[in-house]
Amino acid sequence: MSSLHQSDPELFTLIKQEEQRQKNKIRLIASENYVSGAVMEATGSVLTNKYSEGYPGKRYYEGQQYIDQVESLAIQRAKDLFGAEHVNVQPYSGSPANLAVFFAFLNPGDTILGMALPHGGHLTHGAKVSISGKYFNAESYSLDQETGRLNYDAIREKALACRPKILIAGHSAYSRILDFAAFREIADACGALLLVDMAHFAGLVAGGVHPSPIPYADVVTTTTHKSLRGPRGAMIMCRQAHAAAIDKAVFPGLQGGPHNNTTAAIAVALREASTDAFKQYAAQIVKNAQALAGTLIDRGFNLVTGGTDNHLMLIDLTNKGVTGKVAAKALDAAGIVLNYNAVPYDTRKPFDPSGIRLGTPAVTSRGFKEEQMVQIGKWIDAVVADPTNTALQAEIAAMVQQLCAGFPAPGLEHLS
Numbered sequence: 001m002s003s004l005h006q007s008d009p010e011l012f013t014l015i016k017q018e019e020q021r022q023k024n025k026i027r028l029i030a031s032e033n034y035v036s037g038a039v040m041e042a043t044g045s046v047l048t049n050k051y052s053e054g055y056p057g058k059r060y061y062e063g064q065q066y067i068d069q070v071e072s073l074a075i076q077r078a079k080d081l082f083g084a085e086h087v088n089v090q091p092y093s094g095s096p097a098n099l100a101v102f103f104a105f106l107n108p109g110d111t112i113l114g115m116a117l118p119h120g121g122h123l124t125h126g127a128k129v130s131i132s133g134k135y136f137n138a139e140s141y142s143l144d145q146e147t148g149r150l151n152y153d154a155i156r157e158k159a160l161a162c163r164p165k166i167l168i169a170g171h172s173a174y175s176r177i178l179d180f181a182a183f184r185e186i187a188d189a190c191g192a193l194l195l196v197d198m199a200h201f202a203g204l205v206a207g208g209v210h211p212s213p214i215p216y217a218d219v220v221t222t223t224t225h226k227s228l229r230g231p232r233g234a235m236i237m238c239r240q241a242h243a244a245a246i247d248k249a250v251f252p253g254l255q256g257g258p259h260n261n262t263t264a265a266i267a268v269a270l271r272e273a274s275t276d277a278f279k280q281y282a283a284q285i286v287k288n289a290q291a292l293a294g295t296l297i298d299r300g301f302n303l304v305t306g307g308t309d310n311h312l313m314l315i316d317l318t319n320k321g322v323t324g325k326v327a328a329k330a331l332d333a334a335g336i337v338l339n340y341n342a343v344p345y346d347t348r349k350p351f352d353p354s355g356i357r358l359g360t361p362a363v364t365s366r367g368f369k370e371e372q373m374v375q376i377g378k379w380i381d382a383v384v385a386d387p388t389n390t391a392l393q394a395e396i397a398a399m400v401q402q403l404c405a406g407f408p409a410p411g412l413e414h415l416s
């Protein structure tokens with residue numbers, strides 16, 4: 001980054017500091033990852049200079065000789081990897097992708113039904129503070145209070161009562177596999193379209209360690225930067241019958257020119273995600289999550305649902321006498337980065353909730369395995385047991401940095 005260094009040393013320094021942070025800390029935010037150097041190069045390429053409103057072969061600006069090929073490549077790779085009939089790679093990120101789906105099929109005031117935000121759903125699945133909850137009649141389903149799991153009979157009952165036009169499956173903090181066949185049956189029973197937002201687990205689907213929603217859903221949305229390990233962006237996949245409606249909703253309905261540099265980086269990430277190495281990566285994400293979950297359960301942590309089948313876990317810290325925020329801040333000081341999170345039926349407020357959320361996509365990208373997960377679990381236990389002990393946090397932060405030095409993260413190998 002010599003040009004940036006020369007022209008804007010202030011910003012250059014901030015980026016370098018962030019590089020060091022990502023290199024030296026254990027990043028357990030369930031939605032984050034490390035992209036490869038190749039993905040980063042595509043993201044930072046000259047494709048950022050080009051406008052291309054429209055779709056391959058039908059654009060509103062000239063000069064698309066290469067951009068059309070880039071976008072077609074991204075689309076074809078997504079189709080091949082996920083088995084989708086139609087793919088739109090232009091949504092700027094997950095929230096616009098979900099909004100485009102609503103714009104394609106709904107009128108203001110129509111009913112949607114999704115997982116409640118405090119129970120692990122996403123803002124864009126109908127939370128009242130989001131456009132999805134303001135423009136539409138957003139109903140929600142909750143987790144079972146006893147088990148912390150989805151109760152498909154209760155979802156069915158709710159769906160039959162409120163008759164949504166779109167039923168949404170997907171989450172940002174649920175540690176179990178979704179039953180897509182059950183969601184399909186419920187959608188059919190109430191005459192709804194089924195939208196699956198697989199942003200969190202798209203990499204697990206690509207790697208074959210999570211069932212695919214594609215055979216069941218009318219529309220599948222995903223971000224590309226979480227477990228899928230691509231650039232910040234999104235895709236919408238759908239049945240051919242919905243292709244025209246989805247494309248029209250993205251452009252010209254919601255967005256202008258696509259971010260071609262991102263499209264190229266998505267294509268690169270999809271190629272990486274179709275390799276055997278990625279299959280092993282996806283399997284290791286789950287093994288690592290289970291190893292970390294087991295270590296924490298052995299130390300008395302209360303995992304919502306009692307464990308994990310995917311890349312994440314949600315922990316209710318009430319029995320530890322620590323709030324999620326206090327724990328998250330103490331852990332950050334100890335070099336372990338995660339987020340505080342509401343737990344189902346939380347009695348505390350979202351900005352100061354009872355839980356923390358942890359995920360393994362990023363640490364698995366840097367090559368951590370079960371052994372390192374057990375070590376991380378022990379460090380988490382020590383910090384949470386004594387969250388005001390800044391000496392302990394500094395001691396653990398030094399050990400974290402030492403551990404990380406032995407596992408260069410993708411895209412940051414040049415710092416080793």
Ligand code: DSN
Pocket residue numbers: 030031094122172
């Ligand atoms: N912000 C993402 C997450 O952390 O789950 C969801 O969009």
